[in-house]
Amino acid sequence: MAGVSLLPAELLLAKRVQDMVINGEEPTSLFMSRNDTKEAQDIPSHLSPIPIIDLSSFSSSTSTSEEELQKLKSALCSWGCFQAIGHGIPCAILDKIRSVAKEFFEQPMEEKKKWSKSANPEMEGYGGDPAPEQGQSLNWQDRLFLSVYPEDMRMYKYWPENPKSFREVLEDYTIKMKMVTENVSKAMAQSLQLEENCFQNQLGERATLSARFNYYSRCHKPQLVWGLRPHADGSAFTIILQDDVEGLQVLKEEQWFTVPTISNALLIILGDQMEIMTNGMFKSAVHRVVTNSERDRISVAVFYYPEKGKEIGPEEGLINEERPRLFKNLTDYGDVHFQHYQRGMRALHLAKV
Numbered sequence: 001m002a003g004v005s006l007l008p009a010e011l012l013l014a015k016r017v018q019d020m021v022i023n024g025e026e027p028t029s030l031f032m033s034r035n036d037t038k039e040a041q042d043i044p045s046h047l048s049p050i051p052i053i054d055l056s057s058f059s060s061s062t063s064t065s066e067e068e069l070q071k072l073k074s075a076l077c078s079w080g081c082f083q084a085i086g087h088g089i090p091c092a093i094l095d096k097i098r099s100v101a102k103e104f105f106e107q108p109m110e111e112k113k114k115w116s117k118s119a120n121p122e123m124e125g126y127g128g129d130p131a132p133e134q135g136q137s138l139n140w141q142d143r144l145f146l147s148v149y150p151e152d153m154r155m156y157k158y159w160p161e162n163p164k165s166f167r168e169v170l171e172d173y174t175i176k177m178k179m180v181t182e183n184v185s186k187a188m189a190q191s192l193q194l195e196e197n198c199f200q201n202q203l204g205e206r207a208t209l210s211a212r213f214n215y216y217s218r219c220h221k222p223q224l225v226w227g228l229r230p231h232a233d234g235s236a237f238t239i240i241l242q243d244d245v246e247g248l249q250v251l252k253e254e255q256w257f258t259v260p261t262i263s264n265a266l267l268i269i270l271g272d273q274m275e276i277m278t279n280g281m282f283k284s285a286v287h288r289v290v291t292n293s294e295r296d297r298i299s300v301a302v303f304y305y306p307e308k309g310k311e312i313g314p315e316e317g318l319i320n321e322e323r324p325r326l327f328k329n330l331t332d333y334g335d336v337h338f339q340h341y342q343r344g345m346r347a348l349h350l351a352k353v
């Protein structure tokens with residue numbers, strides 16, 4: 001946006017959106033970039049046909065029906081996302097992670113600040129998005145970002161000690177998320193008639209998981225302010241747990257579909273690296289979060305990335321005469337993805353041959 005100047009990073013990091021709301025402050029121009037006039041219409045959640053897929057039908061003990069595999073493939077080719085049910089995670093565990101997230105953000109600022117990220121552009125810890133580049137607006141959001149897997153990559157200095165059960169609950173949730181990444185990666189491979197471990201092999205034994213707890217405070221100017229600006233993730237895929245407040249929207253054929261909140265579902269959303277590995281068969285879904293003036297919203301996003309330094313590229317089985325290779329092999333795509341996100345751009349074109 002022309003004419004918008006940025007505050008120094010320290011000032012931005014010192015000021016949390018949640019505090020602004022509590023103090024009755026209005027969003028400043030730094031937060032305002034939403035302008036829907038030229039844009040496609042939003043589709044409300046009750047009219048959003050985002051596919052719902054029962055992952056229990058892909059468990060290794062039963063033979064998966066062709067129909068289920070087709071349904072998964074079609075969801076990922078056309079939407080780049082689906083709502084996963086039957087994922088094997090007890091509701092109590094989903095409720096626990098939502099509840100420690102809520103308790104964490106509802107604490108006084110002095111407590112939360114103990115876990116603040118130290119310096120821009122450091123990612124881990126409590127704070128806002130790293131200050132974006134000149135001209136990019138800020139998200140109406142606070143977050144807590146933590147590496148959770150492999151275990152030796154955890155930086156416990158950023159893991160809250162309050163609420164008391166936070167660490168234990170996140171450790172349990174990580175184990176469950178690891179299981180979901182394995183099951184989903186296998187099912188995706190099968191749906192494309194590939195060897196079931198192919199994506200996991202590409203991502204490496206030390207493929208990483210990081211958890212981002214997002215807190216979107218209510219906002220008096222929802223028509224002007226993004227909870228999270230439109231973007232595609234740089235991950236292979238991301239697993240999103242929502243609470244009961246809507247806000248997440250997915251782009252398909254120039255329409256923004258609101259993702260329904262289903263209490264026991266996990267939204268699996270593909271990132272650019274899965275589009276690359278499937279040679280463009282599966283789509284990385286562009287998504288955004290809108291704000292509302294009534295209620296605060298919390299989500300927990302777990303990002304599944306390749307191991308640092310591991311080369312990934314299109315599966316050989318998906319390259320042929322009709323579908324020539326669309327993408328190069330590359331390493332650490334997440335870094336270039338992030339630099340582009342900071343400038344309000346996508347990076348996927350850089351991966352094209």
Ligand SMILES: O=C(O)CCC(=O)C(=O)O
Pocket residue numbers: 212214228233240242248287289298299301
């Ligand atoms: O809050 C959400 O539902 C989505 C979060 C998201 O897209 C992200 O953290 O990348």
Ligand SMILES: [Fe+2]
Pocket residue numbers: 231232233238287
């Ligand atoms: Fe995202």
